[in-house]
Amino acid sequence: MELSFSPDELAFRAEVRAFIRDNLPEDIRAFAHRSGYYKADQVRRWQKILDSRGWAAGHWPVEFGGPGWTAVQRYIFNEELLRAPAPEPLSFNINMVGPVIYTFGTEEQKSRFLPKIRSLDWWFCQGFSEPGAGSDLAALKTSAVTDGDSYVINGQKIWTSTAQHADWMFALVRTDPKAPKKQMGISFLLIDMNTPGIDVRPIVTIDGEHHTNEVFFDNVRVPAENLIGEENKGWDYAKFLLGSERTGIARVGLSKGRMDRALELARVAPVYGGARLIEDPGFRQRALKLQVELKALEISALRIIDRQRRNPSDKPDAASSILKLRGAETQQASAELLADAAGPSAAPFFDFREMFSDNEVPQGVARADGAMRVHFAARPATIYGGASEVQKNIIAKAILGFKDKP
Amino acid sequence: MNFEYSDEQALLSDAVTRFVSDRYGLAGVRSAAETKDGVTAANWQGMADMGLLGMPFPEQAGGFGGGPVETQIVMEAFGRGHVLDPWVGGVLLPGALLSALDPARLTELVPDVATGDLVLALAHEEDGARYVTAQVVTNARRCGNGWRLSGRKVNVLAGAAANRLFVTARTAGAEADEDGISVFEVPVDAPGLSRTAYRQYDGQTVAALTLDDVSLPDGALVGDEGEAFSALELALDTATAAICAEAVGATETMLHATVDYLKTRQQFGGPLSRFQVLQHRCAEMYVAVEQARSMALYAAVSLGLEDRDERRRAISAAKVQCAESARFAGQNAVQMHGGIGVTDELLVGHLFRRTTMIERQFGDAGHHLARLDRLGGLDNQMGE
Numbered sequence: 001m002e003l004s005f006s007p008d009e010l011a012f013r014a015e016v017r018a019f020i021r022d023n024l025p026e027d028i029r030a031f032a033h034r035s036g037y038y039k040a041d042q043v044r045r046w047q048k049i050l051d052s053r054g055w056a057a058g059h060w061p062v063e064f065g066g067p068g069w070t071a072v073q074r075y076i077f078n079e080e081l082l083r084a085p086a087p088e089p090l091s092f093n094i095n096m097v098g099p100v101i102y103t104f105g106t107e108e109q110k111s112r113f114l115p116k117i118r119s120l121d122w123w124f125c126q127g128f129s130e131p132g133a134g135s136d137l138a139a140l141k142t143s144a145v146t147d148g149d150s151y152v153i154n155g156q157k158i159w160t161s162t163a164q165h166a167d168w169m170f171a172l173v174r175t176d177p178k179a180p181k182k183q184m185g186i187s188f189l190l191i192d193m194n195t196p197g198i199d200v201r202p203i204v205t206i207d208g209e210h211h212t213n214e215v216f217f218d219n220v221r222v223p224a225e226n227l228i229g230e231e232n233k234g235w236d237y238a239k240f241l242l243g244s245e246r247t248g249i250a251r252v253g254l255s256k257g258r259m260d261r262a263l264e265l266a267r268v269a270p271v272y273g274g275a276r277l278i279e280d281p282g283f284r285q286r287a288l289k290l291q292v293e294l295k296a297l298e299i300s301a302l303r304i305i306d307r308q309r310r311n312p313s314d315k316p317d318a319a320s321s322i323l324k325l326r327g328a329e330t331q332q333a334s335a336e337l338l339a340d341a342a343g344p345s346a347a348p349f350f351d352f353r354e355m356f357s358d359n360e361v362p363q364g365v366a367r368a369d370g371a372m373r374v375h376f377a378a379r380p381a382t383i384y385g386g387a388s389e390v391q392k393n394i395i396a397k398a399i400l401g402f403k404d405k406p
Numbered sequence: 407m408n409f410e411y412s413d414e415q416a417l418l419s420d421a422v423t424r425f426v427s428d429r430y431g432l433a434g435v436r437s438a439a440e441t442k443d444g445v446t447a448a449n450w451q452g453m454a455d456m457g458l459l460g461m462p463f464p465e466q467a468g469g470f471g472g473g474p475v476e477t478q479i480v481m482e483a484f485g486r487g488h489v490l491d492p493w494v495g496g497v498l499l500p501g502a503l504l505s506a507l508d509p510a511r512l513t514e515l516v517p518d519v520a521t522g523d524l525v526l527a528l529a530h531e532e533d534g535a536r537y538v539t540a541q542v543v544t545n546a547r548r549c550g551n552g553w554r555l556s557g558r559k560v561n562v563l564a565g566a567a568a569n570r571l572f573v574t575a576r577t578a579g580a581e582a583d584e585d586g587i588s589v590f591e592v593p594v595d596a597p598g599l600s601r602t603a604y605r606q607y608d609g610q611t612v613a614a615l616t617l618d619d620v621s622l623p624d625g626a627l628v629g630d631e632g633e634a635f636s637a638l639e640l641a642l643d644t645a646t647a648a649i650c651a652e653a654v655g656a657t658e659t660m661l662h663a664t665v666d667y668l669k670t671r672q673q674f675g676g677p678l679s680r681f682q683v684l685q686h687r688c689a690e691m692y693v694a695v696e697q698a699r700s701m702a703l704y705a706a707v708s709l710g711l712e713d714r715d716e717r718r719r720a721i722s723a724a725k726v727q728c729a730e731s732a733r734f735a736g737q738n739a740v741q742m743h744g745g746i747g748v749t750d751e752l753l754v755g756h757l758f759r760r761t762t763m764i765e766r767q768f769g770d771a772g773h774h775l776a777r778l779d780r781l782g783g784l785d786n787q788m789g790e
């Protein structure tokens with residue numbers, strides 16, 4: 001039993017840290033420090049830098065440009081990026097569509113898409129959810145009808161994050177509306193976002209930003225060669241996609257980075273009697289409890305990685321629901337701690353779409369523009385990627401053996 | 407013991423509720439977004455016509471003699487419909503300060519406040535002061551027959567719309583001393599004064615003020631020199647009680663919206679409302695709303711207490727409960743709405759931003775627990 005990283009793993013961590021320190025462009029670092037997120041061009045630039053170092057696709061097989069890391073190295077790498085903070089390689093590309101293509105795609109699809117997915121020359125968005133298909137994803141209705149050597153797509157996706165930046169979408173569409181089970185008539189398609197008939201409309205979220213969209217399809221023609229795997233097998237690929245590389249989803253490093261920032265603010269924030277917030281017993285207890293929770297989560301993530309290393313399996317590990325559930329909750333708790341540490345300094349709405357916002361308030365000592373934004377932006381963490389309630393259903397059924405109907 | 411509203415109070419409640427449902431909600435969010443100074447002219451006029459702008463002032467001063475319970479009624483209704491027009495900042499808060507410091511000056515102003523011609527504002531909070539009320543660095547020094555003020559104020563409620571500003575400044579003492587804080591009336595066009603309007607996350611428009619050696623006549627001093635702290639604290643407690651009531655209204659709307667949404671939203675072949683885990687969560691929200699309502703009432707009736715410490719304990723206790731209820735109800739309303747809850751499309755998302763700000767406005771739960779602790783807890787049960 002050894003709970004700490006080996007000397008090799010520590011050396012790897014030092015190498016990653018040094019690389020980030022020496023190569024992360026200053027404007028990206030500064031913007032992230034202030035806002036808690038990144039702009040699309042910053043994500044693109046950084047992924048190119050990582051790709052030229054061979055680090056853009058940590059868990060991909062070496063033949064498709066992966067670095068050949070162990071699961072622990074992958075974990076360390078992601079945590080270091082999150083804590084720095086530096087942008088993670090675009091998850092839609094690297095964790096989602098890439099593995100689907102190299103596992104189920106044709107040789108042509110692999111050579112056409114994988115290099116550009118890795119380097120982010122092509123930005124993918126995820127077209128799964130629909131107005132009537134959220135937690136119940138298999139209820140999706142967007143239809144794809146064969147016509148010669150193309151599919152004709154009609155319908156609507158919603159919550160399509162980053163569609164406004166995307167070159168491509170990977171989508172679940174219904175190819176067989178008469179299939180006996182609704183999971184059985186679904187296919188997995190790659191759709192060029194420049195195809196006529198696609199209309200992307202912004203959705204503004206409670207943090208005041210434009211991350212996500214509605215996407216409408218009006219007779220959109222997609223070449224049949226963009227089908228991944230077999231027709232009507234899309235649900236299997238989607239399950240594979242949602243189950244792959246789940247160990248990073250706790251995003252412990254992100255929460256630690258938020259805590260770092262909260263404590264930085266708490267060291268200067270005054271409280272009654274000439275003291276600082278960092279000395280306040282209530283605040284300290286909250287921060288300490290969060291530290292404990294994050295430590296537990298980190299060890300749980302590494303335990304799951306270790307178990308998968310010893311018993312490799314294609315099936316997602318139901319215990320990774322722990323990571324999604326507590327991971328999302330600790331992301332929210334750390335964001336809330338940050339907002340509380342910032343206090344009234346975080347009240348002004350800051351429009352990060354522009355680096356120098358119209359709404360910019362001249363503020364001095366406790367500049368904390370991003371704190372409230374981070375808090376609001378963290379709320380959907382317990383909704384997307386399987387809501388917390390759904391994660392609990394998975395634990396209850398798959399692990400504890402409860403049944404819907406006794 | 408009697409929790410019933412009087413006939414007049416019941417009428418007020420009905421009238422304000424109607425006014426709010428006619429004009430606010432999502433429509434109010436949109437009209438507020440179009441204003442530059444945060445006051446929607448037609449709605450402010452509507453408030454004047456209903457007597458709301460003169461409501462909290464004594465009748466002898468030309469007001470309508472409403473007390474804390476009337477304020478509680480108004481604010482609960484404002485919370486239900488997400489009223490962004492700055493009634494607390496432009497009327498209640500500066501009014502409470504003046505009524506404690508300089509009632510004669512208030513009497514002069516009330517008629518114009520009541521008609522909506524005059525919007526007041528209290529500029530007190532300073533950059534980085536967090537919730538420390540005595541943290542005043544802006545300074546005022548005597549200069550011949552008058553005063554000169556320099557400093558910066560932030561997050562001034564109603565500060566962009568105000569045409570009469572009351573500014574706290576230090577006339578003696580060190581940075582966070584309670585003694586030595588004074589209040590000055592500053593004309594909005596005073597040379598050396600600049601105002602920047604900006605929006606907060608909840609959609610309210612506030613202002614930052616910079617005072618660069620602003621010269622004021624002797625008569626600008628409001629009340630006694632260096633003695634403003636306890637009036638300031640009373641005014642902030644008054645405003646705190648008001649936003650506790652606002653939290654009750656806002657969480658009540660979120661609760662009803664969530665229950666309705668769960669009954670209509672279909673997933674997995676039926677309405678989400680059939681999941682008991684969500685029913686129980688709504689039941690907890692209901693409890694949270696009712697607990698907040700109780701403490702908002704407690705806050706309102708405690709404002710009139712002679713014993714300053716008793717008042718402060720009650721207000722802090724109420725703020726702790728209302729912040730916690732706002733947090734629980736707000737976060738869970740959003741959660742149970744799923745994706746649509748984190749957007750601008752439904753009122754729930756807007757109300758959530760407001761309740762999130764209410765949690766922290768005039769001191770968060772941590773701040774008020776610490777104040778309650780210093781005062782020995784409720785009834786001084788934990789004191790010496």
Ligand SMILES: Cc1cc2nc3c(=O)[nH]c(=O)nc-3n(C[C@H](O)[C@H](O)[C@H](O)COP(=O)(O)OP(=O)(O)OC[C@H]3O[C@@H](n4cnc5c(N)ncnc54)[C@H](O)[C@@H]3O)c2cc1C
Binds near residue numbers: 131671674683746
């Ligand atoms: C900011 C954001 C970004 C997103 N990005 C993308 C994207 O890029 N691509 C994409 O395809 N999708 C995306 N999504 C969609 C996301 O996956 C869905 O929001 C999620 O699946 C929940 O669906 P819903 O919003 O329709 O909520 P619903 O399914 O309507 O559920 C509402 C709430 O009900 C509760 N609930 C649901 N089911 C159950 C149950 N069985 N038992 C108990 N309680 C339950 C949960 O609290 C849930 O939050 C995004 C969502 C958000 C908010």
